[in-house]
Amino acid sequence: MQQPLRLSQRAIISVTGPEAEPFLNNILTASTIGLETIAYRYGALLTPQGKVIADMLIARGDDAILLDCARIAAPAVLKRLTLMKLRAAVSIVAREDLAVFAFAGWPDPRDPHAPRRRIAPVADAPHDDTAYHAARVAAGLSEQGSDFGIEEVFPADINMDLLGGIDFRKGCFVGQEVVSRMKRRGTARRRTLRAQASASVASPAPVVADGFEIGTLTSFSGGAGLARVRIDRLSEAEAAGQAITANGVVLTFDKPDWLAGELAALAAGKEAKA
Secondary structure (H helix, E strand, O other), X not given: OOOOEEOOOEEEEEEEOOOHHHHHHOOOOOOOOOXXXXXXXXXXXXXXXXXXXXXXXXXXXXXXXXXXXXXXXXXXXXXXXXXXXXXXXXXXXXXXXXXXXXXXXXXXXXXXOXXXXXXXXXXXOOOOOHHHHHHHHHOOOOXXXXXXXXXXXXXXXXXXXXXXXXXXXOOOOOOHHHHHHHHHHOOOOEEEEEEEEOOOOOOOEEEEEOOEEEEEEEEEEOOEEEEEEEHHHHHHHHHOOOOEEEOOEEXXXXXXXXXXHHHHHHHHHHHHHO
């Protein structure tokens, strides 16, 4: 059984006060109404243009809503939420006394095979993230700081809409117009897929087909990787029998159940424009 690991690349931000739930509910992509102390919800803070400032796992603490986000993005989250606070009765602080632990606690809502995790007081614990990254790559989950940066990707690029990270029914959130339009029109061409390689590959690395770059291998761990690719170009390359490589190593891609539908929507969109 895997020993619990403290994830040094994660940080906790807490939002407290009588208006914490509605304040965050109007900003984040996930609903924050009725949060429980024993379950996470997946969501993000976006720019008005729909780019991901930070994706996060959200839960209720004893007296606060806790945001488990990438440490590199925590200052940007603090700054943006503080600017949006205005007169809301909330307090927003970084909780250096709390840490995220993997392989213990609550299920990750993004995938049943992802490591369980919990928020707990900082304590001495192993913080070699190797086992965690191998497990989350195996589950097909992108990690900010490893697979993408701040304001670098749209939610669809990291499959947030497929992983329950976008609540299209709850009402407004920052960036909703752009994200909803992409969903409605089926224009998400860039997705994150699991890839198998014939040898170890240093990441990040360009994913190349017939001499043309079609994406980026963003992580490689435990014999598998994650690649953010143009799925239409990947499909065309595979249909033509072209080798798809990263740093000269041949890649083969998993085909999740949703991929055929996404490709069909893109093809229909091209026909409509023709």
